[in-house]
Amino acid sequence: MIDFIKMHVKAGDGGRGIVAWRREKFYPMGGPAGGDGGNGGSVYFAVDTNETTLTKLRFTKSVKAGNGSPGLIKKMHGKSGDDVVIGVPLGTMIRNAENGDLLADLTKPGQKVLIAHGGKGGLGNHHFATARNDAPEYAQPGEVGESLDIQIELRLLADAGLIGFPSVGKSTFLSVVTNARPEIAAYPFTTIEPNIGVVDLGNEKGFVLADMPGLIEGAGEGRGLGHEFLRHIRRCRVLIHVIDMSGEAGDPVECYDIINKELATYDADLEKKPQIVVANKMDDEYASMYLDEFKKAYPDIKIYEVSTLKHIGLKEVLYAAMDEIDNAKVVEAENAAPIEETIVYRYQPKRPDFYIEKDAPGRWKVVSQKIDNLVDTYDLDDPDQAYQLGLQLDKMGVDRALREAGARDGDQVIVNNYILDFKD
Ligand SMILES: Nc1nc2c(ncn2[C@@H]2O[C@H](COP(=O)(O)OP(=O)(O)OP(=O)(O)O)[C@@H](O)[C@H]2O)c(=O)[nH]1
Ligand SMILES: [Mg+2]
Numbered sequence: 001m002i003d004f005i006k007m008h009v010k011a012g013d014g015g016r017g018i019v020a021w022r023r024e025k026f027y028p029m030g031g032p033a034g035g036d037g038g039n040g041g042s043v044y045f046a047v048d049t050n051e052t053t054l055t056k057l058r059f060t061k062s063v064k065a066g067n068g069s070p071g072l073i074k075k076m077h078g079k080s081g082d083d084v085v086i087g088v089p090l091g092t093m094i095r096n097a098e099n100g101d102l103l104a105d106l107t108k109p110g111q112k113v114l115i116a117h118g119g120k121g122g123l124g125n126h127h128f129a130t131a132r133n134d135a136p137e138y139a140q141p142g143e144v145g146e147s148l149d150i151q152i153e154l155r156l157l158a159d160a161g162l163i164g165f166p167s168v169g170k171s172t173f174l175s176v177v178t179n180a181r182p183e184i185a186a187y188p189f190t191t192i193e194p195n196i197g198v199v200d201l202g203n204e205k206g207f208v209l210a211d212m213p214g215l216i217e218g219a220g221e222g223r224g225l226g227h228e229f230l231r232h233i234r235r236c237r238v239l240i241h242v243i244d245m246s247g248e249a250g251d252p253v254e255c256y257d258i259i260n261k262e263l264a265t266y267d268a269d270l271e272k273k274p275q276i277v278v279a280n281k282m283d284d285e286y287a288s289m290y291l292d293e294f295k296k297a298y299p300d301i302k303i304y305e306v307s308t309l310k311h312i313g314l315k316e317v318l319y320a321a322m323d324e325i326d327n328a329k330v331v332e333a334e335n336a337a338p339i340e341e342t343i344v345y346r347y348q349p350k351r352p353d354f355y356i357e358k359d360a361p362g363r364w365k366v367v368s369q370k371i372d373n374l375v376d377t378y379d380l381d382d383p384d385q386a387y388q389l390g391l392q393l394d395k396m397g398v399d400r401a402l403r404e405a406g407a408r409d410g411d412q413v414i415v416n417n418y419i420l421d422f423k424d
Helices: 170-177 226-233 252-266 268-272 287-297 314-335 369-376 383-395 398-405
Strands: 004-010 043-047 062-064 084-088 092-096 102-106 112-116 147-154 160-163 195-202 205-211 238-244 275-280 303-305 355-360 363-367 412-415 418-421
Touching (some): 043 092, 062 084, 160 170, 160 226, 160 314, 170 195, 170 314, 195 314, 226 252, 238 252, 252 268, 252 287, 275 314, 369 383, 369 412, 383 398
Parallel strands (some): 004 062, 043 084, 275 303
Antiparallel strands (some): 412 418
16 A cells, blocks of 8 residues: 655745736826736645545656736736645645654545645735835736645554454454455465455444554564554554464464554554454364463453354444444543644745846846845946946846846846846
């Protein structure tokens, strides 16, 4: 099962506001009327209950929401960029890949979280008209959409998890009590990814049951498929610990002990989870002998005797699990924090200091309030100061932006009220 995926997400950039003027029949020199840019689209993740794995996203290296369009004349807004909503299974966690911060934990059907914020559109020039300047040549650039690398992880959300050594009958148990059809075989490690099914006890009672791959000694340190599914087990409310009383998987007294030690090694909280201990394969000829030894070794443990093969004793296990799940839910509800707003991640968007506009063939315009103000502080008739300004603009990335926009050697560049020559 693919349950770890890395991906780059990029929200759309806001469209730039524009500089434009009202042009009507009787007002040839009308006031500023440049519209605002549209907002960039955002990237969301949402629970899709039809999905049970992340396989669908395996080849998706990056996801990008739509950019906002620039503003339009007559104060009209540019179009907003399209959002992207990525459907993921219940139990999906999303982290910032850079620092491991948890951005979202999708544990409820219908939950939707905003992961990358779209940039806001820039304001058109009519917003900048003042008493002193009723013809502003400036409009705001759009904000840059947020971009980040994320790590997506699936941790199955099951109410109960079947654990135990390989070949003890966990998958058989799941197949008998739910509609799941996991692979069942007489060799160890048949199950290599958790299977999941729904137990229906009638009267609207029931729970989600997961079958885990077999655990072995050393799993807590990562042996076998160790950590892979101990991660899943951590999310179960109740553990159903299956023991093979035929003795074929090993001495039941030792097996029981080893599994519990592995749980504790991995995570102290796992050991504290409610456990229902199931003695399976009671139809086997050696089973009652092993069971007697087991009871002697652990006289205080309640043991459920079953044969999953012959469908004996299973109902009792399911009702016991149901009770424990209900208890766990009560405790969770008591300790639960109120459901958070879906936005878990705050982002400070940036606006570029300027943008480049094509004014005419071979002529470019640097649109920026900040640069206009800066230019005002230089005396461009002084070659030394002109040179200093050039350095300053280069440092701000103006030269690079011009080059990217397509400016060539000898083109003209309008900055503030000056026309400069572009030297590549
Ligand atoms: N005699 C007997 N055999 C059983 C019983 N339950 C399961 N088995 C057999 O035990 C073998 C292993 O069963 P699985 O359900 O695949 O065991 P598992 O615990 O899922 O094994 P892994 O996936 O490898 O961890 C199969 O051959 C089953 O038919 C039972 O109650 N009695
Ligand atoms: Mg199995």
